Amino acid sequence: MENKTENKMELIYQTTIALLNEIGLSDISMSKIAKRASISSSSIYFYFESKEDLLIKLYFNLKDQMHQEMFRGITADMSVRDGFEKILRNYSNYIVNNKANFLLMEQFLDSPFIRKSCKDQNGGVFKPIYALFERGIKEGLFKDLETNLLVTYSCLPFVQMGKEYINGEYEFSSANIDIMIQMSWNAIKA
Amino acid sequence: MENKTENKMELIYQTTIALLNEIGLSDISMSKIAKRASISSSSIYFYFESKEDLLIKLYFNLKDQMHQEMFRGITADMSVRDGFEKILRNYSNYIVNNKANFLLMEQFLDSPFIRKSCKDQNGGVFKPIYALFERGIKEGLFKDLETNLLVTYSCLPFVQMGKEYINGEYEFSSANIDIMIQMSWNAIKA
């Protein structure tokens, strides 16, 4: 049944995520994934065409899931300020609740693997929020600069502080998140 | 002669950098490095103990070189504002003039490889500039917040825009660098 299939695929995904965060893209192998998941390595080929297929599908799954969390509760009629704030809070929650997935996404993003294997046409991870920022520019709320520059100044600090949080060098407390949201807004406000 | 040795090591380093940016940590191998450098793979072992040794030494070389470029012309008696500005300009120049090295550093930083193989006690890549920011806090120029937060908000945008620049999605013109320096300052000023 599809439930069984999805469970097995999920087991393979989760095992791969854990292993990738431990030993990295450079040392992962099908046999290591299989051993950790307590299955035969040939079983993986029942669900995935190849190692590359598994890793690429895993990446896009992570990306989709991240976007879903990021836009949870966002509606088209929201003000730019409310959308801005909610997205950054959602993203903070995503980091705190999905540490392994977050770290793995970052590992993928800076490796030539994804760039090579699939063009990832949709662009960077934050592409879906560009529309909101362009609205902010039009409404005169943000500086009239390139969108990617505004997105970088307001979102990338969350990525970096997420890594430091996972390293135990920062606290993602709600007070700290409030401070960051304010700093991000100040960095790009007109 | 030591010159000969250094030349050969440099050849191996440069070949490895180029190859890592093309195929990544996951697909690099001693034989591929050797073939690209037109030497025997066993020759690499005359200069390096192992593949791990080569990659780690390469990483620390890149890091040292980056720090040297970053602090070029920085003196202890400089004002915080001047030091802040010069470091960010130096870093921008480093990105533009050392694209491959910059990208490779980022690839290393997000892979478990470096974290695993060496503890990298000295901390993050931007650790050396923490002192300047702490001076800025003491002088009341910057917000009284954790240093790593201030460094992130002012420096990390340069990292991200460096990647977008190399992807052809941004221009590191002197006008744009001026804008970014101003945004970085505004993000953290008291």
Place this chain on the structure above:
DNA sequence: GTAAGTTGAACGAACGTTCGATAATTTTTA
């Protein structure tokens, strides 16, 4: 009983590394 799922064994290829045989270079000796 048929279809879905799993397995261990096996494949050739590539991996990191070692080693003894040379080649190239420098140092010592006469």
Place this chain on the structure above:
DNA sequence: TAAAAATTATCGAACGTTCGTTCAACTTAC
């Protein structure tokens, strides 16, 4: 200064291991 000795550098071949993947045989579930 030329030959000999010592050293430094390079190489191809080979080692055992692991890699990604295939496949025929088997088990499980409906």
